[in-house]
Amino acid sequence: MGRFILRRLGYAVLSLWIVVTFTFILMNAVPGGPFTTAKMTPQVKAMLLRKYNLDRPLWEQYVTLLKDLIRLDLGVSLYERGRSVNSIVSSCFPVSALLGAEALTTAVALGIALGIVAALYRGKGLDYVAITIAVIGASVPNFVVAAVLQCVVGGMWRILPIARWGGPATHVLPAIALGFATTAGLSRLMRSSMLEVINQDYVRTARAKGLTPTQITWRHMIRNAILPVVTVLGPTIAIIMTGTLVVERMFAIPGLGRYYVESIYNRDYTVIMGTTVFYVAFLLLMTFLVDVLYGLIDPRIRIAGRRGD
Amino acid sequence: MMDIKPQQFNPVMLGSAEGEAITRPPVGYWQDAWMRFRKNKLAMTGLIVLAVMTLFAVLGPLISAWDYRSYEFGHANEFPNARHWLGTDYLGRDMFTRLGQGTRISVYIAIMSALINLAIGVTYGGISGYFGGAVDDVMMRTVDILIGIPYLLIVIILLTVMEPGLTSIIVAMTITGWAGMARLVRGQILQLREMEYVLAARLVGASPRRIIARHLIPNTMGVILVSLTANIPGAIFTEAFLSFIGLGVRTPLASLGTLANEGYQTLLVYPHNLVIPGVFISFLIMAFNFVGDGLRDALDPRLRQ
Numbered sequence: 339m340g341r342f343i344l345r346r347l348g349y350a351v352l353s354l355w356i357v358v359t360f361t362f363i364l365m366n367a368v369p370g371g372p373f374t375t376a377k378m379t380p381q382v383k384a385m386l387l388r389k390y391n392l393d394r395p396l397w398e399q400y401v402t403l404l405k406d407l408i409r410l411d412l413g414v415s416l417y418e419r420g421r422s423v424n425s426i427v428s429s430c431f432p433v434s435a436l437l438g439a440e441a442l443t444t445a446v447a448l449g450i451a452l453g454i455v456a457a458l459y460r461g462k463g464l465d466y467v468a469i470t471i472a473v474i475g476a477s478v479p480n481f482v483v484a485a486v487l488q489c490v491v492g493g494m495w496r497i498l499p500i501a502r503w504g505g506p507a508t509h510v511l512p513a514i515a516l517g518f519a520t521t522a523g524l525s526r527l528m529r530s531s532m533l534e535v536i537n538q539d540y541v542r543t544a545r546a547k548g549l550t551p552t553q554i555t556w557r558h559m560i561r562n563a564i565l566p567v568v569t570v571l572g573p574t575i576a577i578i579m580t581g582t583l584v585v586e587r588m589f590a591i592p593g594l595g596r597y598y599v600e601s602i603y604n605r606d607y608t609v610i611m612g613t614t615v616f617y618v619a620f621l622l623l624m625t626f627l628v629d630v631l632y633g634l635i636d637p638r639i640r641i642a643g644r645r646g647d
Numbered sequence: 648m649m650d651i652k653p654q655q656f657n658p659v660m661l662g663s664a665e666g667e668a669i670t671r672p673p674v675g676y677w678q679d680a681w682m683r684f685r686k687n688k689l690a691m692t693g694l695i696v697l698a699v700m701t702l703f704a705v706l707g708p709l710i711s712a713w714d715y716r717s718y719e720f721g722h723a724n725e726f727p728n729a730r731h732w733l734g735t736d737y738l739g740r741d742m743f744t745r746l747g748q749g750t751r752i753s754v755y756i757a758i759m760s761a762l763i764n765l766a767i768g769v770t771y772g773g774i775s776g777y778f779g780g781a782v783d784d785v786m787m788r789t790v791d792i793l794i795g796i797p798y799l800l801i802v803i804i805l806l807t808v809m810e811p812g813l814t815s816i817i818v819a820m821t822i823t824g825w826a827g828m829a830r831l832v833r834g835q836i837l838q839l840r841e842m843e844y845v846l847a848a849r850l851v852g853a854s855p856r857r858i859i860a861r862h863l864i865p866n867t868m869g870v871i872l873v874s875l876t877a878n879i880p881g882a883i884f885t886e887a888f889l890s891f892i893g894l895g896v897r898t899p900l901a902s903l904g905t906l907a908n909e910g911y912q913t914l915l916v917y918p919h920n921l922v923i924p925g926v927f928i929s930f931l932i933m934a935f936n937f938v939g940d941g942l943r944d945a946l947d948p949r950l951r952q
Contacts, residue, residue, distance in 0.1 A: 353795040360801070477933035479884055481891050481907065482925035485914055493915045500915075535809045580799045584892055588911070599892050602807055613803050621797045 343354025346629050350622040356409060357618045361611045362400055368607065382407060390414075404553045406448060412612035417604050423612030431616075433503065434582050434593035437516065440509055442578055445517030446524060454560060460533065468525050475522020481584045484515035488588070501590040520574050524567060529561040538562075568632050572625035578621045579621060663939045680869070683945040687917055690941020696934035700750060700927075707747025708924035716740065724917050736906075737913055744772040747926060752902040753931070756813060757882035760820040765875055768828025770869075773859045775829065776836025787833065793826040798924070799885065806894040816895055820885060831874055835867040853855050869946035878937035880932040887928050 387393040391402060393591035408415065412423035456468035491511060492500030499508050535541065536559065544554045590596070594613065601609040675710040684690055694757065708715060713731070723739040725731055733742040802819045837843065840863060848858050859940070863876040864871075883903075889895035890904025891911075903924045911921030 345704055349795055351793060353792050356792060357796055358803070361804055363803060368808045370736070399698075433737055473933065473936075474929075476882075476936055478925070479887055479891075479907075479913070480931075482921075482929060483886070483905075485911055485921050485925065489914055489921075524689070551681040554921050574795055576799075580888075584888065602803070603893060608806075610804065610807055614800050621800075622795065625795070 339442035342633055343551040343630055346626050353622055354615075358404070358615055359400075361614060362403055365607055365611055366396060372628050374500065385527055390416075392441070407615065412616060413608045415601075415606055417606035417609065420612070423609055423616070426609065427594060427616055428613050429615070430592060430594040430597050433591060434586065434595055437512060437586070437591060437593060438575075438578050438582055441581075442520070442575065444513060446567075446571075446574075446577075448517075449521040449524025450528050450564065452521070452525035454532055454555075454563075456529045457532030457536065457563075458555065462468045465529075471531075472522045472526035475519045478518075480515055480519060480581045481588065484512070484585050484588045487511045487515055492625035493608065501588070503589070503591040503593075508589075510602065512585050512591060515585050515588075516578055519581075520578060524574070525572070525631060527566055527570065531566045532559060534564045535559045565632075565636055568635060569615075570626065572628040572633075575624045575628075576621050579617065662877065664757070667877075676869075679946040680942075684941050687941040689937045690944075693934040693941065696930060697938060698932065700931060700934065702756075704741065704747050704750035704754065708744050711741060711744040711747070714743045715745045715901070717924070724913065724920075724921060733923055734755045734917075734919055736909055737917075740899075742816040742920065742923065744925065745906060746903075749901045749903045749924065750927060750931070752813070752896055753883055753886055753904070753928070755884045756816055756820070757879050758895075760817050760824065760882050761875055761878045763817065763821045764825040764878065766829050767825035767869065769832050769864060769871060771825065772832030772834075773815045773836055773864055776833035777840055777855060777859050777863065779837070780842075783833070787830070790826045790829050792831075793804025796869070798821060798823060802885065802889065803894060803926055807829050811894075811897045813896065813900075814930070816886060816889065820882060827879075828871075828874060829913035830865075832867055832871065835870055836863050839866055857921040873939065873943045874944050876934060876935060880939070883928065883932055883935070923943075 354647045378486060384393070391399060394402070403413075407414045410424070412427065415421045415423065415426070452471065456465045459465050488500045488511065491498050498511050500511075502508055541554060542560055544558050549557075579595075583599055584595075585591070586595035587599050594616075598610070598613045598617075601613065675829075711732075713719075717740065719735065719739040719741075721739070722731070722735050723737055725735040725739075727734045727742075731741050731743065736742055736745065752939040771786065771790075775783045775790075802821055805814060805819040805822060809819065843920060845862055846859060848862055853861075885894055886902055887904030887907065891903045891908045893908065896905050898909075901909075906924035907921055907928065910917070910922075911923060914921050
């Protein structure tokens with residue numbers, strides 16, 4: 339298990355380093371540079387470049403960047419003078435994290451429940467409801483879901499606020515828009531996984547032993563069928579996180595996703611780079627945790643890890 | 648009940664050679680797959696929807712009286728009517744034409760990036776799987792790391808610094824996008840290269856290049872095709888997402904995502920300008936999903952007995 343964890347951690351650090359190097363190269367490949375404006379005099383430009391250490395040779399800037407990142411310093415904004423990316427992240431990320439966690443937990447719980455029910459009532463009405471939801475969820479992009487919710491629930495019915503971030507009522511629509519695709523995907527995965535388990539020998543054995551259907555479902559079927567859901571949890575978190583980029587902008591939520599998209603509009607390169615590095619690190623950490631969790635749940639993974647392939 | 652008498656039956660006289668002859672035409676791999684696919688109602692529905700949408704994308708802008716980029720002032724934000732079949736956008740551009748144009752661009756980007764990913768992935772995976780050993784190790788560790796990098800973030804960061812345009816989007820979507828395909832192909836090749844016919848080919852002196860191209864890759868075509876159709880809806884979604892946050896196709900050109908973004912600005916007053924492109928994207932993705940699932944069921948070797 340120790341070796342397995344170390345290997346995963348090594349991969350994560352390597353991926354992060356590649357992203358950092360890649361973004362550094364891109365940042366320096368941008369024509370013009372951050373201070374190219376019509377009114378800029380050479381003296382002011384030189385001073386600004388010195389202030390941000392941009393007059394140094396590239397390799398020195400690169401080393402400084404790596405050192406800063408090791409000290410968890412993500413740089414400063416060039417657009418909002420004096421504001422550091424760290425302060426942006428620490429003020430905006432909690433909002434995104436809360437919204438993401440709400441969407442994720444609801445979607446996972448709903449998706450699993452829907453999948454189980456669909457598999458148990460295969461071919462009946464509930465199954466068709468679940469399949470329909472799965473098909474729609476796999477096809478409709480999150481921004482369309484969000485827009486339709488805003489238009490119908492917020493605009494026409496006026497039940498919930500169209501946008502803004504505040505009390506619990508304002509969380510409902512964005513959380514649905516974020517989690518809808520995940521609910522659909524997980525219900526489909528859980529359904530097929532349950533259907534596979536239903537035909538297993540150990541389920542027949544359990545039935546032959548005289549266990550009640552409830553016992554069989556909970557102890558033998560769900561426990562085994564839920565494993566594939568754990569494997570897709572990493573990608574699921576990534577989907578929800580990238581979903582926040584558009585959903586937060588549409589619902590005017592002051593989270594990191596909206597800030598990120600705004601910094602793309604403003605071409606605020608240092609914020610784009612800093613936030614990307616943060617996002618990548620966050621996702622790699624999440625994927626790593628999911629991998630470890632999966633290794634803990636499923637002993638077969640640990641054995642494969644020990645063999646080293 | 649009908650009365651059946653033995654006199655009604657005539658013995659058919661057949662020699663043993665004729666009796667043994669195979670009279671049914673032989674069914675090849677692809678014919679067999681097509682027969683399975685045809686029986687799949689969802690997949691056929693998807694195929695028909697795709698055909699209709701292709702027809703619309705090709706013919707729509709041609710039969711329309713309007714150009715996708717010309718404005719008609721005084722006719723902005725119209726609901727669907729006889730003059731503009733699907734209404735007009737906030738600048739008075741004809742939505743029917745723009746929708747056809749947008750579908751062309753969305754599908755073009757999706758198919759191009761899927762094909763490029765396929766070409767790179769197949770070559771990379773083929774080489775890695777065939778040679779094995781240290782080559783395979785290095786190549787696959789690289790793929791592992793690339794797959795670990797969050798895809799959409801890399802695409803976003805590339806597009807912020809690249810010149811806007813169709814080529815940039817396709818490049819951004821393929822820069823790490825091929826890694827999944829490479830891993831898939833390599834796994835297939837690893838299984839296939841142990842087959843006797845590969846040994847036979849090597850025995851008669853075929854070069855590695857010939858073995859990979861003539862023997863190994865054709866036999867993985869089924870799996871590759873399934874993965875290709877599974878990747879296209881993802882690519883359509885990614886492109887729509889990028890255009891929606893303003894990083895994709897720029898006006899006056901429009902993809903379906905750009906149209907949705909433009910429609911979103913006037914959502915509460917003129918919802919049709921978002922709903923129509925939104926429904927279009929959704930149907931396109933759904934149809935590709937159905938066709939992909941149908942192909943998987945028709946071609947998946949695990950289901951073939």
